[in-house]
Amino acid sequence: MESSGEKVVAVIMVGGPTKGTRFRPLSFNTPKPLFPLAGQAMVHHPISACKKIPNLAQIFLIGFYEEREFALYVSSISNELRVPVRYLKEDKPHGSAGGIYYFRDLIMEDSPSHIFLLNCDVCCSFPLPDMLEAHIKYGGMGTMLVIKVSAESANEFGELVADPVTKELLHYTEKPETFVSDLINCGVYVFTPDVFNAIEDVSSHREGRANLRRVSSFEALQSATRNLPTDFVRLDQDILSPLAGKKQLYTYETMDFWEQIKTPGMSLKCSSLYLSQFRFTSSHLLASGDGIKNATIVGDVYIHPSAKVHPSAKIGPNVSLSANVRIGAGVRLISCIVLDDVEIKENAVVIHSIVGWKSSIGRWSRVQAEGDYNAKLGITILGEAVTVEDEVVVINSIVLPNKTLNVSVQEEIIL
Known part of the structure; x- marks a missing residue:
């Protein structure tokens, strides 16, 4: 392991x-x-995993959102974890590698020996200290987290071939048309600062080609990638693929869970994965109850301290209740995320659904879906301030904000 002076x-x-x-x-x-997800902001899960990295000096969030949208969260998480968290806004797309290069001076201000790079929309157990240890042992420029998936789903991701003994990355291809491998890239990396030289090489090589293009029409016949701006560098196609097989990049395989959070359906699945992880990492966040003084709790459930739940309600498994939620008598909740300020009235049932902020579900109503996390209407979603009146059934549907439903609907998108 590194000496105590080296920062990450x-x-x-x-x-x-x-x-x-x-x-x-x-x-x-x-x-x-x-x-x-599981009562914590999506980005909170990778941030709290970073907290476990030895000698962590700073965490940077890089994105296109306005700074005011993150200001409150960044200040509260910095205080909670006692680690400086800074939000850096990109002025234009620079690509997954170009983004960190653009802010390289800020990232390097503590002279770190290693830089972790994570994608926010990844859900996993983030074994970062183990990755760092393996990375130092390999002695390369970078190490990526990988996982085995089914051969049918592999082509949705970056597929790779690694040496089974040394774990060196031998071949990498992003979303290939033909099957390459069932090992895929998880979107979690650790690099030495040499990664900035590799990104710079791509930029300057592209700049050289751009100068050449001014005197040569032959360039116009080349692939579309030649037309990318010089400061737009993609981690997968521009760094990982060319450097594979050159003893620079290595892999660390996780045997734990991993998912990508692209859709609301996947957020419900990932909330479930994080809730089950809490059993081992943060059991104090999980609710308990026996149906006498508190509601009956089944499986893994998160209830915000400000939520009010009637003792006759039955909650779980895989339920997350946010701030100021009110759950009436006899309510049954299974596999759902209920957001801030929602009221669910007596004897209503919610299954495989996400209930948006300030929504209301009436007495004896049902809001449910089949629970197919990948299907467009596989879970039911109520947007903000949706009112479902008494005795109304909503099945496999998406309801946009500020709607009132007084008749039952099935497999509809209500605009």
Whole structure:
């Protein structure tokens, strides 16, 4: 392990605001990285994992959201974890590697020996200290977290081939058309500062080609990637693929859970994964109850301290209740995220659903879905301030904000 003097920094890419369209209608209200999973902001899970890295000096969040959208969160998380967290706003797209290069002077101000790079929309157990230890042992420029997935789903991600003994990255291809490997890139990395030289090489090489293009029409016939701006550098195609097989990049395989959070359906699945992880990492965050003084709790459930739940309600498994939620008598909740200031009245049932801020579900109503996390209407979503009146059934539907439902609906998107 390194000497105590060597510092480490972490960078979390939070994306936005042009992205996140697949996360609607939930991203209308709050930046996707601040959407709560298991009662904590999505970005909170990688941030709290970074806290476990030895000699962590700073955490940077890089994205396109306005600074005011993150200001409150950044200040509260810095105080809570006692680690400086800074939000850095990109002025234009620089690509996944170009983004960290653009802010390299700030990232390097503590002269770190290692830089972690994480994507916010990744859900996993983030084994960062183990990764760092393996990375130092390998002695390369970078180490990426990888996982085995089914051969059918591998082509949705970056596929790679690694040496089974040395763990060196031998080949890398992003979303290939033909099957390469069932090992995929998890979007979690640790690098030495040499990564900035590699990014600079791509930029200057592209700049050289751009100068050449002014005198040669042959360039116009080359691939579209030649037309990328010189300061736009992608980590996967521009850094990982060319450096594979050159004893610079290595892999660290996780045997734990891993998912990408692209849609509201996946956020419900990932909330469940984090809740089950709390059993081992943060059991104090999980609710308990026996149905006498408190509600009956089944499986893993998070209840915000300000939420009011009737003792005759039955909650769980996989339920997360946010601030100021009110749950009436006889309510049954299974596999759902209930956001701030929601009221669910007597004997209502909510299953496989996300209930948006300030919404209200009437007596004896049902809001439910099949629970297929990948299907467009596999979970039911109520946007902000949706009212479901008494005895109304909503199945496999998405309801945009500020709507009142007084008739039952099934498999509909209500605009």
